[in-house]
Amino acid sequence: MTEKKLIQDCRNGVKASQYLLVKRYAGMLLSVCRRYARDEAMAKDILQETFIRIFENIGKYEPTGSFEAWMRRIAVRRSLQWLERSCFRQESQPEEIPDEEVLEPEIYQNMGADEIMVLVLELPPGYRAVFNLFAVEGYDHREIGELLGISESTSRSQLARARKMLQDKLFHLKNRSRYEVAVDRK
């Protein structure tokens, strides 16, 4: 079934098509939710709410844009709302951190999507949200500010902190691997 027909049927409340939509896009949307949620269970809860929201608002979808992108936006919004409910968001004083050169650890070269995701998931929820929105979803700081109810400068500083933390993690992985190699040698 084509995407257009699927959308039309879902608008008309055809249950078979609604089920097909869930089947087709659940994996992609869970991946989005997973990046924001604390754990797998929370991600699935967000995913359920996302689908409910999609079916409620599918009549408002404008076919000019990508349907997947539209659904991703809904998933991101629901995820952020869950974050807010859990009171993870914090506002902090703006802190400009320059976009400095960072070394690319060798370990990064061999990392797959799942491993990168694990690394990102280790970030605290607030930083993770900003990092995901900026780096993965492609929102700019103004949009992130609107989505999270924070200022642009707060978004910038949170991104900088997230990057710093991610960098530390990468370095740590690198150093630990070196240390482990040295210990092994001894």
Add this chain to the structure above:
Amino acid sequence: MKWQSIENKIRKALSGHRSEVDADEIWAAIEPKVDVINRRKSRRGFFLWFWLTGLVLAGSALTYFYQNETAVAEKILPETPVAVSKNETYNRAVELPVQVFQQEANKNTTAEFSGENDAPSAVVQSSGIAARTQPFLNEKTQSLPPQNQSQTAVAFESNLKNAGQSDFRNLKDFRNPDLNTLAEPTAGQIIQTSSLNELPELPISLLTLTPAKLPDLKTLPLAASLDEAPPMRRNTFRFSAGVQGSISFVERQLNADSTQLELFDLRKRSERTLEAIQAGLRLTVRHSSGLGLTSGVNYTQINERFRYNTSVTTVDTTYGIQYYIITINNDTVPYYGDVPLERTTTYKKEYYNKYRMVEIPVLADYRYEGRDFSVGVQAGVFANLNLTTSGRFLAAKDAFEDLSDTDIFKSNVGLSYYFGLSAGYLINENIELTISPFMRHFPESFTESSYGISQRYNLYGVNVGALYRFD
């Protein structure tokens, strides 16, 4: 390598990423809610079609009645000054555009009328009229048959009933809009004109008269007097359309069940109602008795302010040195991991919450209309089509609920009741300015019952607007 490059790689790696998920499990969890959504959509569709069908039917019915009234009036009113029996003359005289007979004499008119002094309605047989109409009839393709031409005469205004004789003004006045302002003729007045050829062109409508339109004079009943004559026919329904806008005071009623008392208290302390604004288009059909029915479309927006100040201390984790390991070579090796980080955050939030509604008003009213003013009373319902919300308020202590993306509020709040008084002032023949103090009561809570806090509103305000009367 710059972060941008790393992030591009991350974006590329994650954007197409799909997690393993049991879609059937997700579907099983959401299916009941999807059913509710589907039912709600079909109900909304039914309601919309029902309303549209009703509107079309009502419009068709009113148009039919309106046209019927006009058709009856047209049948009654021959468009040529054809004299018939006494009572029919009266019927025509009051509505004929040929208010030809009520003015002061034009000295140039030669037509002379002789009436029956004892007759309530003066009917004059005048072959002269026929003679005058003939040239015009000849110009057109239609003409009256001889027998009808001989019957051609003129009708008199009802106020001539006591005159018995009347004056016949120059037919030039036929097209004079100021005729009504002319003085009434006096009995026995004779009007003279130099020539019948000076008479102006008659309206084309006069020339379209066919024999079929002429009543059978022999069968027409005679009225004993003008008092017994049937009343003048007039349009029973009038239409008007207009725009309205209002600003109103908002009274909000929050009530909580026992499980939500804490949140109820938080919300009461952090939210404040501001005002409500309304704007709408109205279509009114009004009976000549003063009763009217109004519908249209209305937009209502209730504004509130949410303000929240608090300090929250949270313990977050950050990546740092957890401890050091001293090796046998006395090397100190830091061990990295999550370390607690305490933060105190001061929140100062202020949002303007908006509750937006699209509605269909169905209002009945009664108006007393004076010369250039009107007063009335109006009551009815507003059927809500849609409720949308935006803004934020507290979902729990220090947690916020985004109103644009929440399940707390209903998408439709049903009917609200309206009661108002109205006053209008006609600034010209068709345009009326109106002002209407009103109150509206929303019996339905805006929130779902599962939320535990009901939220109802009363609005008290003043509508101002302008109406265009299609008279």
